[in-house]
Amino acid sequence: MKYYSLNRKALEVSFKEAVIKGLAEDKGLYFPENITPLPTSFFENIDALSDVEIAFEAIKQFVTPEIPEPILKKILEETLCFDFPIVDIHKNISTLELFHGPTMAFKDVGARFMARCLGYFNQDNTNEVTVLVATSGDTGAAVANGFLGVKDVKVVILYPSNKVSDIQEKQITSLGQNISALEVLGTFDDCQAMVKNAFLDKDIIQKIQLTSANSINVARWLPQMFYFFIAYKKLYKTHKDIVFSVPSGNFGNVCAGMMAQQLGLPVRHFIAANNDNNVVTKYLKTQLYTPVKSVQTISNAMDVGDPSNFIRIQEIYKNKFDNLQNNLSSFSFNNTQTRAAMLEIYTNNGYVADPHGAVGYLGCKAYLEKNPKAHCVFLETAHPTKFLEVVEDVINTKQTLPEQIQAVIDNKKVATTISNYSELKTFLLLHKGTQV
Numbered sequence: 001m002k003y004y005s006l007n008r009k010a011l012e013v014s015f016k017e018a019v020i021k022g023l024a025e026d027k028g029l030y031f032p033e034n035i036t037p038l039p040t041s042f043f044e045n046i047d048a049l050s051d052v053e054i055a056f057e058a059i060k061q062f063v064t065p066e067i068p069e070p071i072l073k074k075i076l077e078e079t080l081c082f083d084f085p086i087v088d089i090h091k092n093i094s095t096l097e098l099f100h101g102p103t104m105a106f107k108d109v110g111a112r113f114m115a116r117c118l119g120y121f122n123q124d125n126t127n128e129v130t131v132l133v134a135t136s137g138d139t140g141a142a143v144a145n146g147f148l149g150v151k152d153v154k155v156v157i158l159y160p161s162n163k164v165s166d167i168q169e170k171q172i173t174s175l176g177q178n179i180s181a182l183e184v185l186g187t188f189d190d191c192q193a194m195v196k197n198a199f200l201d202k203d204i205i206q207k208i209q210l211t212s213a214n215s216i217n218v219a220r221w222l223p224q225m226f227y228f229f230i231a232y233k234k235l236y237k238t239h240k241d242i243v244f245s246v247p248s249g250n251f252g253n254v255c256a257g258m259m260a261q262q263l264g265l266p267v268r269h270f271i272a273a274n275n276d277n278n279v280v281t282k283y284l285k286t287q288l289y290t291p292v293k294s295v296q297t298i299s300n301a302m303d304v305g306d307p308s309n310f311i312r313i314q315e316i317y318k319n320k321f322d323n324l325q326n327n328l329s330s331f332s333f334n335n336t337q338t339r340a341a342m343l344e345i346y347t348n349n350g351y352v353a354d355p356h357g358a359v360g361y362l363g364c365k366a367y368l369e370k371n372p373k374a375h376c377v378f379l380e381t382a383h384p385t386k387f388l389e390v391v392e393d394v395i396n397t398k399q400t401l402p403e404q405i406q407a408v409i410d411n412k413k414v415a416t417t418i419s420n421y422s423e424l425k426t427f428l429l430l431h432k433g434t435q436v
């Protein structure tokens with residue numbers, strides 16, 4: 001498959017090049033040249049297929065022939081080695097739990113898939129690749145875990161100081177080997193801006209092969225389609241009018257759902273559930289897209305003021321506002337509403353939601369008010385104990401830590417503090433070619 005840049009000033013590239021480059025030379029995000037829908041029969045008989053078989057059919061056209069089919073099967077088996085259960089919350093609301101992977105957030109799937117693609121592309125390559133990634137918490141954790149020990153791949157993670165949870169910080173800073181953590185005195189947007197700068201800095205890119213593992217990277221973004229297929233497989237025999245409410249930050253996940261819909265998945269509608277960082281909610285009301293500085297909330301993985309994947313969503317709907325509005329609604333909820341939702345889900349349904357999932361739940365409720373016949377699935381994007389302090393405070397109940405979290409909690413934090421771009425540049429150039 002060929003990919004073009006959404007800024008349309010760079011050459012088309014193969015899947016391999018798109019993965020290795022991350023972002024096109026003209027700063028544009030890559031987008032697949034064609035999207036060929038799967039046959040209707042695939043969806044009619046989807047319950048006969050395993051998750052790996054479904055994922056294979058969904059992603060095949062986007063990654064072959066650069067990843068040969070037998071290798072793709074193996075990568076998918078290693079990527080999807082945990083469950084994605086659906087839990088009914090009440091009559092027309094269910095949740096899809098995406099937190100059963102090694103770092104207990106949905107980003108594990110994208111990170112594991114991308115790490116294995118890069119590992120495959122790098123197998124005969126003697127050049128080292130550096131994965132440079134900005135994180136609001138979960139990306140860093142998933143990328144550190146997914147890439148740990150991958151040959152000839154070095155990972156540098158930038159995270160905003162004091163703005164990720166203690167557990168997330170441990171997941172990012174304590175693995176060692178080929179993973180380095182940079183603690184940035186600033187916000188997530190500052191981290192993201194520094195990463196973007198590095199990609200455009202000739203001094204760096206002449207010496208270091210950089211790639212990104214944010215959802216701007218097609219190998220991180222596209223595998224997120226699998227969730228929507230897997231949920232559909234579990235629900236379609238018993239439910240009609242399935243809609244998804246996706247707690248959204250950089251909008252990679254909801255955009256992947258829309259790609260699944262382009263492949264023919266019968267999804268009636270998407271809901272982008274936002275916290276106070278709500279540029280898209282406002283855009284859908286006013287048609288004015290006004291990026292702002294992010295504000296800090298209790299659902300910190302969604303504290304994004306200028307969501308990078310929104311441009312892909314615009315592309316999917318051919319930049320036609322009406323098309324977009326027919327397929328996407330967006331609502332935003334503040335911390336007080338989010339806390340109240342966590343308590344409500346716990347009290348009424350005995351379910352412990354994390355703050356991100358709770359925002360998704362509120363998105364479902366808002367949509368169902370006007371569309372009572374739909375069945376709304378909100379994505380539970382992280383395990384509640386990743387946000388232990390707020391969860392225990394709101395529902396006033398002690399939580400037991402799952403083994404994945406227990407395993408890192410007592411590890412030692414190792415991070416380098418930086419406060420501006422020139423310090424990042426110095427770090428990258430200094431550590432070039434060495435194991436850090």
Ligand SMILES: *Cc1c(COP(=O)(O)O)cnc(C)c1O
Pocket residue numbers: 105106107137138139215247248249250251252253254301302356381382
């Ligand atoms: C990353 C993340 C999100 C936001 O996902 P996007 O694809 O950036 O919109 C939501 N919830 C959690 C827990 C996350 O880690």
